[in-house]
Amino acid sequence: MTPAELSSTVVSAIRDATTAGELDIAVPETVTIERPRSKEHGDYASNVALQMAKAARRPPREVAEILATRLRTVPGIQGVDVAGPGFLNFRLAASAQGELARRIVESGERYGHGDAQAGLRVNLEFVSANPTGPIHIGGARWAAVGDALGRLFEACGADVTREYYFNDAGRQIDAFAESVFAAAHGEEAPQDGYVGAYVSEIAAEVVQRAPGVLDKSREEQLEIFRREGIELMFAAIKRSLADFGTHFDVYVNERDLHVRGELDQALERLRAEDHVYTRDGAIWLRTTDFGDDKDRVLVKSDAATTYFLADAAYYLDKQLRGFELCLYMLGADHHGYIGRLRALAACFGDDPDRTIEVLIGQMVNLSSGGQPVRMSKRAGTVITLDDLVDAVGVDAARYALCRASVDQTLEIDLDLWARRTQDNPVFYVQYAHARIASLLRNSAEMGIERGLAEAFQPGLLAHDRESDLLGALGEFPRVVAQAAELREPHRVARYLEGLAGTYHRFYDDCRVLPLGDEPVTELTRARLWLCEATRVVLAGGLGLLGVSAPERM
RNA sequence: GCCCCCGUAGCUCAGCGGACAGAGCAUUGGACUUCUAAUCCAACGGUCGCAGGUUCGAAUCCUGCCGGGGGCGCCA
Incomplete structure (x- = not known):
């Protein structure tokens, strides 16, 4: 029995109790079922009686008793206690709990996936760095978290588009072109220009690709360094992201919006809706009507359009493409947006x-x-995504970036994440997976099969460690749904660390394969089901974070 | 001045109102003729920044303060 099934069982009990006149209350759609911290509180607990007490105009413990009496007769539920102020504490029959192992193995990588976001057309925009330099560490955070979020949304049934927006026009790009130009001539970067080894590298590569460029006029050179520089830089960015395992469905740039007349269309649309006015020769959008601190300029007094107008055109573009939800993932320095x-x-x-x-x-x-x-930035000592990957590897980099809430300022200790020891959380989790894979290889070599699903005896998985493990495995779907709903992939990482620990403890206490000439028993086979189920969940969880699940380490 | 994030064990951090607040690391002490010891067990460790409020119940929600970080443009 899964937590979700137990939840609907409790709902049924409430419905039956109201029908029988024992309770006078509106039947809730779902009730909260949680794994209690303390083993004394059973396998699962619910606070539903506490929450309904007021509406039912009865003491919580009395409501709990009414439900407990009905729930005790449900097959698979071994016991129901009323505890403390009115909690319902459930103990499941070992067979009802062990059954989960078979279900997980049969579902395979689909286990944990759900339909909580079914059909939602969602646009995820992240990284979106301009091609004026490599992806820095802040962009790397979103490259990992945004990608994981995309995987989570997909696991919950959403229709996901991952999108990267960038400017290939504008002052930043001008400064970049001038910096590359300067580097090609062995000169200092201009004020507000870009510095760093990559600028010289790109300059050298442009010169190689366009022989004779240095003999052309300054204007022609700038144009070539701009065009070729952007292309090389953007190719490098895409390579970094691909090496990191982050892929985008759509790349959008401001210039295209411009060329397609989308800025004009957006402006006309905003004008038609009467949100636009002119002041000091500039065209403004009255964003203060909708809670912004100040109105924003769309077209400057020199007739140049602002980035904000491009943002407007881009939003309209997303709207017209039919997205129901647009997620923007930005750095802390952009919160004013x-x-x-x-x-x-x-x-x-x-x-x-x-x-x-x-x-x-x-x-x-x-x-x-x-x-x-x-x-x-001035000294050109920017820490890039590639630097991080070089220092700790892709798996550790992704995991380290995904492991913490994005609300938290993240501290990454490069020495720790490069280590191949238990201090390193990603290795702790991956090791659990490799350990299971090894055990399963051994069992195959010994000619031991877990056997047909029909022969599996879930009731044999009654050891405390087995029960703990089954309980943890049962939490996975909820963790996935919650991580997607809250847009918090770190919950998956934290869950996996807990699951890995629970497995290691099981492994320590519960021998799986027979020793010496011991016979292969039904318990051996039942435990192989449990091990495979755990492997499936570890692999699935790591997969949601874009981290590999190694067979050997 | 205004806005955003954070403040939980020595350190790094979990904990979208529920039971005595958790994990890893660090420290101390244990466990390998046996499935990967890259593991496990035990001990130690806390005024959940402070003060009010809401609630049967607050680390969690609200208000105010204190401390740390980031941001405020006809820049991008």
Whole structure:
């Protein structure tokens, strides 16, 4: 019996009790079932009686007793206690609990997937770094978390589009072109320009690709360094992301929106909706009507369009492509964007509470040898995604970035994450998977099969460690659904660490394969089902984070 | 000045109102003729920043303060 099944069983009990006149209350759609921290409180617990007591105008313990009496007769439930202020504590029959192992093995990688976000057309926009330099560590955080979020949404049935938006026009790009130009001529980068080894590398590569470029006029050179530089830089960015295991479905750039006339269309639309006015020669959007702190300029007094107008066109573009929800994942330094993005949606007639969500990721700090690794854009000592991967590998990098809430300023100790020891959480989890894989290989070599599903005897998995493990496995679907709903992939990582620990403890106490000339028993086979079920969940969970599940380590 | 994030064990952090607040690391002491000891067990360790409020019940929700980090542009 899964927690979800137990939940609906309790709902049925409430319905029956109201029908029988024992309770006078509206029947809830679902009730909360949780794994109690303490083993004394049974396998599962529910606070439903406490929550319904007031509406039922009865003491909580009395409500709990009414439900307990009915629930005690349900097959698979071994016992129901009323405890404390009115908790219902359930003990499941070993067979009802062990049954889960078969279910997981048969579901395979689909176990844990659900339909909580079924059909939702969601747009995830993340990283979105301009091609003026490599992906830095802040972008890396979203490359990991945004990608994991996409996997989570898909696991919950959503229709996901991963999108990368960038500017290939504008002042940043001008500065980049001038910096590459300067580097090609052995000159200092201009004020507000870009520095770092990659600028010189790109300059050299452009010169190689376009022989004779240095003999052309300054204007022609700038144009070539701009065009070729962007192309090389963007190719490098895409390579970094691909090596990192993060893929995008759609790349959108401002220039295309411009070329297709989408900025003009957006402006006309906003004008038609009467949200636009002119002041000091500039064209403004009245975002303060929708909660922004100040109105925003769409077209500057020199007739140049702002990035904000491009943002407007881009939002409209997403709306027209039929997305019901647009998620923006931004760095902490962009939190000021939230108000204007929401106002934008409202100006286009949408309800921002429904169509827009902005996730803000706090900063990432790195340390090595106990000393902080400081970034300086001016000195060109920017820590990049590639640097992180070089230092700790893709799996550890993704896991480290996904492991913490994005609300938390993240501290990454490069020495720790490069280590192949138990201090390193990703190895702790991966090791559990490799350990199971090894055990299953051994069993295959010994010619021991877990056998047909029909022959599986779930009731044999009655050891405390087995019960703990089954309980943990039963939590996975809920963890996945909750992580997607809250947009918090770190919950999956934390869950996996707990599951790995629970498995290691089981492994320590419960011998699976026969020793010496011991016979193969039904318990041996039942435990093989349990081991395979655990392997499936570990692999599935790691997969949601884009981290590999090694067969050997 | 205004806005956002954080404050939980020595350290890094979990914990979208529920039972005596958890994990890993660190420290101390144990467990390998046997399925991967890259593991496990035990001990130690807390005024959940402070003060009010809401609630049967608050680390969790609300308000105010204190401390740390980040941000405020006709920049991108």
